[in-house]
Amino acid sequence: MSNPTQRLHAAIAAVDAANSADPNRVVVEGEELPAELVYGQRMSAMLDRVYPDASEALRLAVRAQHIRRWQVPRASYPMDRPGYLRWRKELGRKHAEWAGEILGACGYDPEDIARVGSLLRKENLRRDAETQALEDVAALVFLLHYAEDFAAKHAPEKVVTILAKTLAKMSEHGQEAAGGLGLAPAVRHALEAAIVQATDP
Structure with a gap:
């Protein structure tokens, strides 16, 4: 072809x-x-x-x-x-x-x-920009389409921990994109808590 x-x-x-x-x-x-x-x-x-x-x-x-x-x-x-x-x-x-x-x-x-x-x-995640982009996209799809169902089935503290780990795998560009997603309220609140958890000394 x-x-x-x-x-x-x-x-x-x-x-x-x-x-x-x-x-x-x-x-x-x-x-x-x-x-x-x-x-x-x-x-x-x-x-x-x-x-x-x-x-x-x-x-x-x-x-x-x-x-x-x-x-x-x-x-x-x-x-x-x-x-x-x-x-x-x-x-x-x-x-x-x-x-x-x-x-x-x-x-x-x-x-x-x-x-x-x-x-x-x-x-080569982190060192290969395209591998990192794939990881970013997977994380963003999870946040937008699947995190709400996940959150409904788990304790809030576990959800926050999982989202903090998700953010840690993402590039700065991916994290910025996450902020622009139209997330369900429960996911957005958990994501905000995850950001605080990730930035606390």
Whole structure:
């Protein structure tokens, strides 16, 4: 596929097709949709909003951030901190593998595939601006679309602690973008408390 724009659109469509098989559902404006399909679309929308000049590799990685995620369930690893870290590492590896298969079929070269894989594995976070941008986008999507449900299921102090950790992973640009989101009141209050917690000596 020689046309770069056509190739990008084909790859994104293939990622969406893979995520359309997600058995988990979310309701968006009254319509029940595959959860990871919606997540990928929300990631791309946030990237366009916060990093409008993103490279093709970053656009692909953002869309494939959770590709076929349900196939590596959290419950398949011990429910402790080491188990969580092993799960996250395996997710990154599988996301890179599954995305790479799609990119290869769409005509991307090995260097492009390796770059997207590196982003999906979150390699060189903090030192790689695009890996950091991917982390920022994921955090912003969580704050805007998922933090309210999370907050409703956990004690306020835990929510504040989680949001403080989320902020700590973000760049200054990402943190500034968080301030401009139209967050639910409960999330905004918790985020304000998290900022205070993060800045207290």
